[in-house]
Amino acid sequence: MPRHPRTAQHCTKEHPVTLTSREIDSQPAVWREALDRHADRARDLLTLPGARVLVLGCGTSAFVAESFAALREGAGFGMTDAAYASEPWPWRDYDAVVVLSRSGTTTEAIEAIDGLPEGVRVIAVTGVADSPVAERADDVLLLDFADEESVVQTRFPTTFLVLARSAVGEDVSGLPAEAEAALARPLGLDTASLEHFVYLGSGWTYGLAQEAALKIREAAQAWAESYPLLDYRHGPLAVAGENSLVWIIGRSEPSLVEDIERVGATVRTSRHDPLIELANAQRLAVELAGHRGLDPDNPRHLTRSIVLG
Structure with missing residues (x-):
């Protein structure tokens, strides 16, 4: 939950600036930091040329997983499927599983990792380094600089997709x-x-x-x-x-x-x-x-x- 929770009755007719709106406005700066400091790491962990990859998430992360799967496979890096961590999915002998979880504490994401076959590489994309999802992963793409206080996700998913697009070869520098x-x-x-x-x-x-x-x-x-x-x-x-x-x-x-x-x-x-x-x-x-x-x-x-x- 946000560190400074506010309830609906505190909203006024002036519509004060919320955490969400500040986080939305901060996205360009966060994207810039991501590209400047984390593009190489993202390329190493997300392209995996020739590997068969499954991308998992819940809620926002599931939608982002679908976008990333289309980007990676469309760029020619290999078969890429996306699925909801909360739903059963057919196992297709994947080489690696990318798990998207901003908090790193989502129960379904943790259970999905725990249910994977031995030897499958697990790559976590999260905003929290010491979270259960991160601790279960072989590799972590840590986006703690893009984490946010609001329940509603804004800059975390977009920052991941900026890095993903850069990783697969798109010029997103501008x-x-x-x-x-x-x-x-x-x-x-x-x-x-x-x-x-x-x-x-x-x-x-x-x-x-x-x-x-x-x-x-x-x-x-x-x-x-x-x-x-x-x-x-x-x-x-x-x-x-x-x-x-x-x-x-x-x-x-x-x-x-x-x-x-x-x-x-x-x-x-x-x-x-x-x-x-x-x-x-x-x-x-x-x-x-x-x-x-x-x-x-x-x-x-x-x-x-x-x-x-």
């Missing part, structure tokens, strides 16, 4: 500066008029779409969905209307945009790199929480880590 400029500008959305939020992605950005929708549900207790880009008109489009925002992260499709606009929904296509789009989606969740008088750092029914007795 991303921190681009993010600083983008995060300094208004979102340009009439938040008060929106009630329904949909995020669409394709390939590795589908994981980002899922994460963006989760932020709306967690922080603002609002109706949010996520779908693969072109699958949206295969049913889900039926509930879109004038109070809907459909935000496309990554590549778009003009005919789909026309179909969505035809039902009266607001469509937002990507203006920046997909990770910056996700950071702006995080900003929207915080802004929406403020309008609803909610504390985005402490969502109801949630804790920073799921630890089962």
